[in-house]
Amino acid sequence: MRNKQDKKATFDAIDVMIRHADKGPSGFWVDDHEGCGNPAIFPEFDEGLKKGWLVQKKHYVCPWNTAIMYGDGHGNINTGCYHSCSIGKARYLSAQELKEILARFKTRMENGDYDCVDHISPLLTEAESRHIEKRISAEQRKHERCREQRRQERLKKAAALVAKYPDKESLLALHYGEKVSVLDYGGIILFDPASRRNVAGAEKFSYDDYLDVQFASLGKKDRTYFADCFFNEGMSRFKGQIERVKPKHICFKRIFFSGTYPDGTAFDGKEDHVWMDKSGFEEYAVGDSVSFCAEVYRYIKTGNGKLIDYGLRNPTGIQKIEAYNLPSDDELIMQDVEQLICETC
Incomplete structure (x- = not known):
């Protein structure tokens, strides 16, 4: 039935x-x-x-x-x-x-x-099967022609960058002007033209200027732990001891924080000599230890050429805490080793 x-x-x-x-x-x-x-x-x-x-x-x-x-x-x-x-x-x-x-x-x-x-x-029928395969092949060839056309158009627009960074030609051919982020040797390149609006100091950059400074920053010593936080979370809880106070800025001797990767894995990080806007920290003095949340952001660092680096801004939930003994580099290394051992247990 x-x-x-x-x-x-x-x-x-x-x-x-x-x-x-x-x-x-x-x-x-x-x-x-x-x-x-x-x-x-x-x-x-x-x-x-x-x-x-x-x-x-x-x-x-x-x-x-x-x-x-x-x-x-x-x-x-x-x-x-x-x-x-x-x-x-x-x-x-x-x-x-x-x-x-x-x-x-x-x-x-x-x-x-x-x-x-x-x-x-x-x-x-055999004829119908052949027709399907021919049409699939024709469509693939059309897509390949379109991809190659777009590739050539990107290379034409990126000609100045290709001349300056010939080893980046393949990246530029694929991603110039696209809304993508690409992991390259030495760092991550954000190709989305709109993303430059979120880089402090790059407000007047052209798109080529923006890519130029990103390429120049690859492999350079920057705040890699903050970069991890920027690309994986955006907001974290930070702890640090105030080392210097100036009229508009303060400097932390070292900042320690914990973050989480997209897969749920936790990571710890630290950065030395971190300057921040003094706003929100007016009541605190040299030697005070504080805990707070903040936004990790990208900015243009000047000095030996223009480079992209990472800092903290817009602090919230600022709290004074007891004198905080920040982990040393050796202690952080041991934490990483212990985590690796635990993961293999």
Whole structure:
């Protein structure tokens, strides 16, 4: 009885697919914002895709199962569509081809061809299979041409930087002007033009100036622990002892903090001789130890050329704490060693 009901539901769905073949192929389900269901043909899939709900249409077998489309030796009809699906290739079929293939599938199902799946004849003809592969190849060549065109356009715009940093040509060809961050030897390059607005002192930089100073900063000694915090968290709890006080700024002898990587792994860090704006610290004096939260930010450091470095600003939750014995470099190294030992236990 169930097979009859499933077949009837499949026949009804196939008829709808044939009538709307100009809208592309459709499968029978969506879930977690993905799936093969085509909302242009079956509107009920639209809400499932938007809200991440499971929406599944009853069916006997799917014409886009790899085993159905290509026959014996392809896919596995017993694993279900999710693990044996070729609807991606079906999207390269024309509306007329879809109609013919769906009608063929319906006839075979009516004849009981899929009641026993020990042997499955290909639903696609050899010509249809060849057409799909030719269209896929043509699309790939088109994409490659577009990628190469964009690559040349980027190189043309970045010509001055390529001349100055020839070893960065491949990076510039791929990422110039793009909204990406790239880990390179010696540091991270932020290619997003908008990101320069968040660098203090770079307000009047051109995009090329911004990339130039980032390339120049690669491998230079900067505040690497603050950099870790900047790229992985943004806000942390800091502890430090005030070493110097000036009219508008204060200097911490050493700042110690703990942060967390995106995977949940905690890390400790320290930076020496950190200057900050005095705002918020007016009540404190040399020798005081304090705890506070702050934003790690990037700024242009001048002196021996312009470089990007990291500092702290916008402190909040400032609290005076008891004299804080900051860990020495050797103690921090031992903490790292102990953490590695624990991770391997």
